[in-house]
Amino acid sequence: MSEALKARQHVGKSYKKVDAATILSGRAAYTEDFVPPHALVIKVLRSPHPMAKILDINATAALKLPGVEAVFTYKDVPKTRFTLAGQSYPEPSAYDSLILDQYVRYVGDAVALIVAKDEATALQAMKVVRVTYDVMEPVLDMRTALDHPTVIHPEDDLHYNMPVGGDPKRNLACSYSRVVGDIEGELAKCDYVVEDTYFDQATLQTAMETFRTFCTLDQFGRLVCTSSTQIPFHVRRHIARALEIPATKVRVIKPRIGGGFGSKQTACTELYAAFVTWTLKKPAVLIYDRHEANNCSTSRHAREWKIRLGATKDGIIQVIDMVAISDAGFCLLPLLRRANINRCPFTIRAKRFAMNPILCTPITWPAVRSAVTVLRKPCGRSNVR
Numbered sequence: 106m107s108e109a110l111k112a113r114q115h116v117g118k119s120y121k122k123v124d125a126a127t128i129l130s131g132r133a134a135y136t137e138d139f140v141p142p143h144a145l146v147i148k149v150l151r152s153p154h155p156m157a158k159i160l161d162i163n164a165t166a167a168l169k170l171p172g173v174e175a176v177f178t179y180k181d182v183p184k185t186r187f188t189l190a191g192q193s194y195p196e197p198s199a200y201d202s203l204i205l206d207q208y209v210r211y212v213g214d215a216v217a218l219i220v221a222k223d224e225a226t227a228l229q230a231m232k233v234v235r236v237t238y239d240v241m242e243p244v245l246d247m248r249t250a251l252d253h254p255t256v257i258h259p260e261d262d263l264h265y266n267m268p269v270g271g272d273p274k275r276n277l278a279c280s281y282s283r284v285v286g287d288i289e290g291e292l293a294k295c296d297y298v299v300e301d302t303y304f305d306q307a308t309l310q311t312a313m314e315t316f317r318t319f320c321t322l323d324q325f326g327r328l329v330c331t332s333s334t335q336i337p338f339h340v341r342r343h344i345a346r347a348l349e350i351p352a353t354k355v356r357v358i359k360p361r362i363g364g365g366f367g368s369k370q371t372a373c374t375e376l377y378a379a380f381v382t383w384t385l386k387k388p389a390v391l392i393y394d395r396h397e398a399n400n401c402s403t404s405r406h407a408r409e410w411k412i413r414l415g416a417t418k419d420g421i422i423q424v425i426d427m428v429a430i431s432d433a434g435f436c437l438l439p440l441l442r443r444a445n446i447n448r449c450p451f452t453i454r455a456k457r458f459a460m461n462p463i464l465c466t467p468i469t470w471p472a473v474r475s476a477v478t479v480l481r482k483p484c485g486r487s488n489v490r
Contacts, residue, residue: 136333136360137392140319144388145174147381148227150217150234151401152209155243156255156466159207159236162217167230172222175385176234179205182380186262187346190436191336191370195266199273199437201258204347204380209238210257210435210466213401220381220389247409247432247463250276257435257464271437278433278462286455291424295415298424307407307432314363315398318374319390320382323356328383331358335369343372344379355379371403406462407432425456433462 106114127133164176182204190198205215216236221227244250244257258273265271270280292298318332328350334340337357345352362369374391381389393401408431415424 133361135314135363136317136319136331137390139331139360140390141321141388144319144321144390145220145222145381145385146224146227147377147389147391148219148221148224148231149215149377149391149397149401150219150231150236151212152214152216152238153212154209154238154240155212155245156241156257157209157238158241159209159216160239161235161237163235164217166233166235167219170221170226170230170233172226173230174220174222174387175218175381176230177205177218177220177381177384178216179203179207181205181384183347183349184262185346185349186264187343189343189372189376191339191372193339194342197267197269197279199269199271200264200266200346201273201437202347204376208259213397215377215401218377218381220385243466244276245465245467247407247430247465250463250465251461252276255466257466258437263437265437273437273464276464278437278464280461282457282459284455284457286424286453288424288426288455288457291455292413292415292426295423296418298413298415300411300413303410303412305408305410308405309399310364310366310368310404311399312362312364312366312368315393315395316369316373316402317390317392318378319388320378321388322382322386327354327356328379329356329358330375330379331360332375332378333362333365333369334359334372334375335362335365335367336372340372340375344375347376348379348383350383367405368403373402406434421452423452423454425453427457428459429461431460431462432465432467434467435464437464 124133159179162178167173167176184203186200187202188196188198188200189202190196192198205217209216217234219227219230219234221230242255244253244255252275256274257276263273271278314333316333318330320328320330323329328344330340330344332340334357337359341352341355341357344355374393378389378391408429410427410429413424413426414422416422
């Protein structure tokens with residue numbers, strides 16, 4: 106058979122998916138199938154406020170309940186900040202997170218971890234934990250968030266690995282702008298200029314399997330984290346930094362996952378389970394219910410685009426000008442670090458792409474923290490039409 110024929114021998118043929126029978130028969134194993142029967146159950150007490158500072162947490166009554174192992178708050182966790190982003194080191198996203206923080210920044214943000222022998226006991230204990238908040242004015246609109254009286258990240262121990270144009274004191278997650286040519290001058294020469302504002306809303310990925318993690322200690326004293334994740338190597342690095350332990354003491358196992366669609370490119374349940382197991386030296390599991398998966402996980406960002414196109418009377422585009430703001434939630438991350446405007450048609454005389462992700466206190470968890478580096482095309486296409 107010639108090399109040309111060999112290169113085409115699979116074209117037009119059907120092949121059985123190697124794991125199809127396993128999945129369809131229900132024999133495929135997922136994270137929850139491996140949870141040790143004696144694992145402690147973790148439930149997360151969550152904030153009812155979009156922006157507040159925790160003044161006091163009283164867990165005395167909860168700790169008296171039979172079967173309650175522990176109640177952890179921001180006072181109990183390490184104070185080394187980290188990022189949950191699914192990005193390679195050095196991550197462009199800021200180290201802005203703690204396992205539990207004294208500030209809560211969205212409705213559903215974690216306040217305390219309730220650890221018990223079973224779910225029913227943990228839920229019962231959660232009802233008797235008393236929290237005192239200093240409720241602050243929330244930042245709900247990305248158009249008014251910049252220089253808002255409420256600073257979402259007022260702490261001074263944030264860390265950037267590289268300059269991304271962020272200014273936390275102004276609620277600016279990062280800033281990017283690239284200009285080629287004279288935008289205004291070339292637009293003045295165009296026969297037609299089309300200008301409009303576009304908005305693409307936040308979207309939520311909904312996998313059949315919700316976020317879930319369990320952790321154990323192996324015979325060598327290593328922390329073994331088994332999780333429904335798309336980023337096992339990144340999770341390992343995040344856990345090590347958050348717990349202030351060497352990465353050699355952490356192992357992350359990713360079984361088959363029941364859907365992710367990018368939402369599991371950000372660590373979610375892993376840090377809570379890892380902290381509990383490392384602290385108590387006992388297996389522990391955290392499984393989000395559907396409400397938590399939809400409201401306390403990750404979504405895609407909402408953006409507002411102001412777009413101008415300039416063209417000749419023959420319909421040849423001369424100028425593309427795109428300036429956007431984006432709702433970054435409360436994460437200090439570069440939502441859009443660059444746009445490949447060099448790939449614009451060679452007839453373009455001037456072009457600009459600018460993006461300013463703005464910090465807000467949404468009613469749900471902020472957007473996915475993976476590195477989004479491509480331009481969303483529908484806005485431009487709509488403008489061209």
